[in-house]
Amino acid sequence: xxxxxxxxxxxxxxxxxxxxxxxxxxxxxxxxxxxxxxxxxxxxxxxxxxxxxxxxxxxxxxxxxxxxxxxxxxxxxxxxxxxxxxxxxxxxxxxxxxxxxxxxxxxxxxxxxxxxxxxxxxxxxxxxxxxxxxxxxxxxxxxxxxxxxxxxxxxxxxxxxxxxxxxxxxxxxxxxxxxxxxxxxxxxxxxxxxxxxxxxxxxxxxxxxxxxxxxxxxxxxxxxxxxxxxxxxxxxxxxxxxxxxxxxxxxxxxxxxxxxxxxxxxxxxxxxxxxxxxxxxxxxxxxxxxxxxxxxxxxxxxxxxxxxxxxxxxxxxxxxxxxxxxxxxxxxxxxxxxxxxxxxxxxxxxxxxxxxxxxxxxxxxxxxxxxxxxxxxxxxxxxxxxxxxxxxxxxxxxxxxxxxxxxxxxxxxxxxxxxxxxxxxxxxxxxxxxxxxxxxxxxxxxxxxxxxxxxxxxxxxxxxxxxxxxxxxxxxxxxxxxxxxxxxxxxxxxxxxxxxxxxxxxxxxxxxxxxxxxxxxxxxxxxxxxxxxxxxxxxxxxxxxxxxxxxxxxxxxxxxxxxxxxxxxxxxxxxxxxxxxxxxxxxxxxxxxxxxxxxxxxxxxxxxxxxxxxxxxxxxxxxxxxxxxxxxxxxxxxxxxxxxxxxxxxxxxxxxxxxxxxxxxxxxxxxxxxxxxxxxxxxxxxxxxxxxxxxxxxxxxxxxxxxxxxxxxxx
Ligand SMILES: *[C@@H]1O[C@H](CO)[C@@H](O)[C@H](O)[C@H]1NC(C)=O
Ligand SMILES: *[C@@H]1O[C@H](CO)[C@@H](O)[C@H](O)[C@H]1NC(C)=O
Ligand SMILES: *[C@@H]1O[C@H](CO)[C@@H](O)[C@H](O)[C@H]1NC(C)=O
Ligand SMILES: *[C@@H]1O[C@H](CO)[C@@H](O)[C@H](O)[C@H]1NC(C)=O
Ligand SMILES: *[C@@H]1O[C@H](CO)[C@@H](O)[C@H](O)[C@H]1NC(C)=O
Ligand SMILES: *[C@@H]1O[C@H](CO)[C@@H](O)[C@H](O)[C@H]1NC(C)=O
Numbered sequence: 001x002x003x004x005x006x007x008x009x010x011x012x013x014x015x016x017x018x019x020x021x022x023x024x025x026x027x028x029x030x031x032x033x034x035x036x037x038x039x040x041x042x043x044x045x046x047x048x049x050x051x052x053x054x055x056x057x058x059x060x061x062x063x064x065x066x067x068x069x070x071x072x073x074x075x076x077x078x079x080x081x082x083x084x085x086x087x088x089x090x091x092x093x094x095x096x097x098x099x100x101x102x103x104x105x106x107x108x109x110x111x112x113x114x115x116x117x118x119x120x121x122x123x124x125x126x127x128x129x130x131x132x133x134x135x136x137x138x139x140x141x142x143x144x145x146x147x148x149x150x151x152x153x154x155x156x157x158x159x160x161x162x163x164x165x166x167x168x169x170x171x172x173x174x175x176x177x178x179x180x181x182x183x184x185x186x187x188x189x190x191x192x193x194x195x196x197x198x199x200x201x202x203x204x205x206x207x208x209x210x211x212x213x214x215x216x217x218x219x220x221x222x223x224x225x226x227x228x229x230x231x232x233x234x235x236x237x238x239x240x241x242x243x244x245x246x247x248x249x250x251x252x253x254x255x256x257x258x259x260x261x262x263x264x265x266x267x268x269x270x271x272x273x274x275x276x277x278x279x280x281x282x283x284x285x286x287x288x289x290x291x292x293x294x295x296x297x298x299x300x301x302x303x304x305x306x307x308x309x310x311x312x313x314x315x316x317x318x319x320x321x322x323x324x325x326x327x328x329x330x331x332x333x334x335x336x337x338x339x340x341x342x343x344x345x346x347x348x349x350x351x352x353x354x355x356x357x358x359x360x361x362x363x364x365x366x367x368x369x370x371x372x373x374x375x376x377x378x379x380x381x382x383x384x385x386x387x388x389x390x391x392x393x394x395x396x397x398x399x400x401x402x403x404x405x406x407x408x409x410x411x412x413x414x415x416x417x418x419x420x421x422x423x424x425x426x427x428x429x430x431x432x433x434x435x436x437x438x439x440x441x442x443x444x445x446x447x448x449x450x451x452x453x454x455x456x457x458x459x460x461x462x463x464x465x466x467x468x469x470x471x472x473x474x475x476x477x478x479x480x481x482x483x484x485x486x487x488x489x490x491x492x493x494x495x496x497x498x499x500x501x502x503x504x505x506x507x508x509x510x511x512x513x514x515x516x517x518x519x520x521x522x523x524x525x526x527x528x529x530x531x532x533x534x535x536x537x538x539x540x541x542x543x544x545x546x547x548x549x550x551x552x553x554x555x556x557x558x559x560x561x562x563x564x565x566x567x568x569x570x571x572x573x574x575x576x577x578x579x580x581x582x583x584x585x586x587x588x589x590x591x592x593x594x595x596x597x598x599x600x601x602x603x604x605x606x607x608x609x610x611x612x613x614x615x616x617x618x619x620x621x622x623x624x625x626x627x628x629x630x631x632x633x634x635x636x637x638x639x640x641x642x643x644x645x646x647x648x649x650x651x652x653x654x655x656x657x658x659x660x661x662x663x664x665x666x667x668x669x670x671x672x673x674x675x676x677x678x679x680x681x682x683x684x685x686x687x688x689x690x691x692x693x694x695x696x697x698x699x700x701x702x703x704x705x706x707x708x709x710x711x712x713x714x715x
Contacts, residue, residue: 028086037106040334043071044333050068054131055134062131066123072123076109079109102375102377111491115192121189125185129484142155142168153344156168159257169482177484190492211385216450239581267433268433275422282400292346297358300395303356316340320343321342328342330358339362356398361388364538368541371541377542387549388546397505425573466481503565503566508534510569511553
């Protein structure tokens, strides 16, 4: 109705105006672009309604979605033709940047320009596959039980039996579409989509969709710099899971408790360093307070308001669904405040961080829409912006900031002031298990697809090529088919924007962290006081390309992507991994008895109580170079009701120093032997006590979890 009204106006306008001066051309073009954008908005509304129905599993959902998605391709092609015909070179004056931008985005809508039959093939394949994966209820959850995708994720996270894990993965694979079909009929569509958008090579086309010159090349270079850290994490993982002989060998994917290997978070308990206090408390508090689903999003909303970015309006929560599957799916109607999402109610640190990321993503959309100059296409451009990924990612980093954890009641700040670097190390490990495998997976998925399309892989080997590629590139043993379980793959979307987004989010983090006066200052507070540069980029939407905004976003520290943000962020982890992997660290068990040598409580905290506050370590992640606080904390543990998992026991039984080389060289070595024995005796006593305490707590914790689980299943 609205478009018709506009059409009428335009007709009137065309009748009334005569002559072909450039001013008229411009006005004509503006009216047409406005009209086209209104039509796009209507399309968005209808597609969102259909997508929502399908997500909630209504019976007609899938057919509605298919119908809308198919129609969209026809629509986008037609709009492009219309804009093209109205566009003449002299319609735009030199300072018409915004209009030029709108025209450009409408003329290059990406894959939707595919020939109609081919577009329909693409969306039909993807919609059907994704619907089947999400709605199937006959996945193998072990012990002869079948389950939904959500339950499969949960079982996969918990299961310890290798054989059962493998079966779970296989049962998921049996629900995926035909790899052969994908390779023959879907992936090659990318070549045709490139041609329709006037690009010779798919790589150039993807670079253009990402709006970063040489994006894939840049990503490869960045990856070379991050790769050493990934390899160390991989080796450490192999060491912990399979022992020294497995180091450097490809890891079977099911051992990562992950379907596609893009996130190793489920391994955390097997990889924790020897003082996992912060992990245990955060994990236990999340479970006890049941912070999943809506509650996790409420926490994210709190952080948004602490950052002065404005909260999500309540209607978004009211209308969203918390009974679905994670990761969160956001549906956008392209209208004021009309965004909803489907997520799961399961509690985990990953889901907690994901909720923060999703909430920020939605907030980003709302902030972009607040800026009245942002018409439809400037909000919803079919482009892969790294900033659009990085800002929400930055929010998820902040969700594990010590001050945020304190305010969320997950981990008291006072506790963080002891053993600061140990806690930082654990947090870095949690985050690394989430991000490093993603970086690797993203670039692997893009590179492999380009290799296949460029004919770099002999035709006869194509169907085995993903497994080979992943083995060599990622050191992960996978199957050939798991790649077609991924929505980005099924829809032929590049991962490049997400890859660059992860790199950029650490630069954003660093740009704020380096401005802090002291490492103990509240980063969230600082960001809140200096959030204008975040708001500015969000308000701009797609008015400018994202690389143009990077410099302002980073407070002019850097004007492009740099790997140093991420490598500096993980420096503690990097050193820890070096120490763990260094064969010379075999004698670490002896190193660890250092504490009794030093009578000062700061470094000798093996006793039951420590009331003397330890000087908070004055180092930010970026500058620290020691990790010497080898303190076993037992004070609060004795009172804590929240102990979880076996990690405490295992890690203390097998203590491995974190970075004590400097201490070995200190002059107290003369009296080492005596102290060594005393130390061993004290340590043994403490271990015995600890084991007893923890065993008791585990029993009571188990009961708690059991009770919770019963409540959850009833809820
Ligand atoms: C699963 O079922 C098969 C036969 O249906 C049976 O042989 C097997 O023991 C069952 N396994 C478990 C773990 O219950
Ligand atoms: C790409 O386009 C060409 C020409 O229109 C067509 O023959 C070919 O089948 C298309 N490719 C795919 C995978 O559909
Ligand atoms: C999930 O919740 C939504 C609304 O919140 C509801 O419409 C839908 O039927 C629910 N689905 C299931 C499977 O319970
Ligand atoms: C909105 O756009 C108009 C013209 O395109 C411009 O004059 C105005 O400054 C813009 N407003 C803002 C807030 O940027
Ligand atoms: C394996 O990867 C390395 C670098 O990542 C590359 O140089 C080598 O050619 C690859 N080998 C195969 C067989 O693909
Ligand atoms: C970024 O800054 C460097 C020097 O600091 C300069 O050489 C380069 O051209 C700048 N790049 C952009 C995109 O502005």
